[in-house]
Amino acid sequence: MKTLVNGLDQAIQSGHLSRRGFLKLCGLATTVLALPTVEIGRVAKALAGSPRLPVVWLEFQDCAGDTESFLRASQYHDPLQPGVTDPSIVDLLLNFISLEYHETIMVPAGFAAEKSLNDTITQYAGQYLCLVEGGIPIANNGIYCTVRGKTALSIVQQVTASAKATIAVGACACDGGISAANPNPSGAGGVRDAVPGIQNLLNLPGCPANVVNTVASIVHLITYNQLPPADSQGRPYFAYGDEIHENCERHDFYEHDQFVRAWGDEGHRNGWCLFQMGCKGPATHSNCPQVKWNDSTCWPVAAGHGCIGCASPHFWDSMTPFYQPLPDD
Ligand code: SF4
Numbered sequence: 189m190k191t192l193v194n195g196l197d198q199a200i201q202s203g204h205l206s207r208r209g210f211l212k213l214c215g216l217a218t219t220v221l222a223l224p225t226v227e228i229g230r231v232a233k234a235l236a237g238s239p240r241l242p243v244v245w246l247e248f249q250d251c252a253g254d255t256e257s258f259l260r261a262s263q264y265h266d267p268l269q270p271g272v273t274d275p276s277i278v279d280l281l282l283n284f285i286s287l288e289y290h291e292t293i294m295v296p297a298g299f300a301a302e303k304s305l306n307d308t309i310t311q312y313a314g315q316y317l318c319l320v321e322g323g324i325p326i327a328n329n330g331i332y333c334t335v336r337g338k339t340a341l342s343i344v345q346q347v348t349a350s351a352k353a354t355i356a357v358g359a360c361a362c363d364g365g366i367s368a369a370n371p372n373p374s375g376a377g378g379v380r381d382a383v384p385g386i387q388n389l390l391n392l393p394g395c396p397a398n399v400v401n402t403v404a405s406i407v408h409l410i411t412y413n414q415l416p417p418a419d420s421q422g423r424p425y426f427a428y429g430d431e432i433h434e435n436c437e438r439h440d441f442y443e444h445d446q447f448v449r450a451w452g453d454e455g456h457r458n459g460w461c462l463f464q465m466g467c468k469g470p471a472t473h474s475n476c477p478q479v480k481w482n483d484s485t486c487w488p489v490a491a492g493h494g495c496i497g498c499a500s501p502h503f504w505d506s507m508t509p510f511y512q513p514l515p516d517d
């Protein structure tokens with residue numbers, strides 16, 4: 189078996205990565221995971237001292253938005269030090285994981301790609317992390333989505349069976365996403381539906397999932413040798429424990445009945461609450477207001493559009509119509 193050497197020391201010594209940048213990642217992950225600050229040292233020791241974690245990324249019925257989110261997580265901007273940037277969290281992540289298989293971005297193709305997958309699940313049985321993106325058609329034995337002549341259903345069952353842990357990245361992998369929207373002709377579902385009784389599964393819903401939460405979950409797995417604590421839907425509390433509405437910067441306007449009533453009206457220009465425009469923040473649990481998007485610079489409500497509830501279960505059915513207000517309690 190090849191040894192997956194941790195690349196952090198090498199990256200620091202070669203000047204590719206500053207020690208400050210590394211510690212910033214540890215601090216960010218610790219904060220996002222809602223761990224006490226004393227844990228930063230433990231996180232840093234685990235990330236720097238562990239062999240790289242082998243990772244298999246499977247992709248099925250999807251738009252590749254979670255891969256895009258992963259790849260486009262560029263430099264992390266420190267809100268306390270404007271203008272100062274560090275290597276991206278993905279740059280850092282790639283020093284302590286080994287992305288062995290990812291169809292969209294891997295170099296090998298065809299039989300060589302298939303060999304990469306087979307080698308990984310054989311050589312690292314019980315040790316690799318499986319990330320799944322996309323919904324999985326289950327009706328008619330999964331014939332509506334095939335990769336390499338095999339059904340997505342059979343692939344996800346095979347690869348998750350010998351994984352150390354599995355993370356469903358994005359709404360589609362959690363519950364089927366748009367493929368599972370009514371009338372769901374392919375019987376699409378998420379990993380939990382495709383692999384009944386699966387153990388060590390974490391669900392990171394969202395369309396797409398926030399890469400910061402993905403990285404924090406992986407950091408938790410490496411540091412504590414287990415996935416972060418999760419609710420009955422398999423969602424980690426650190427990311428999905430709070431209602432968006434409670435942490436929204438427009439909450440005071442909601443409390444004072446100051447609502448946007450039309451796009452571009454005075455309330456919209458003044459940043460008032462978007463509830464009457466269909467915002468689903470009061471019915472959605474996610475850390476979007478705190479973690480934000482685009483290098484922690486913005487999130488949908490800050491951009492002037494209501495939350496459409498993309499982190500909620502079956503949101504294409506449960507949160508539509510997107511532009512109608514939620515019913516009163
Ligand atoms: Fe709640 Fe949405 Fe209004 Fe924010 S904009 S306070 S999340 S209803």
Ligand code: F3S
Pocket residue numbers: 394395432472474476487488489494495496497498499500
């Ligand atoms: Fe999705 Fe709402 Fe967050 S639309 S990205 S859960 S603010």
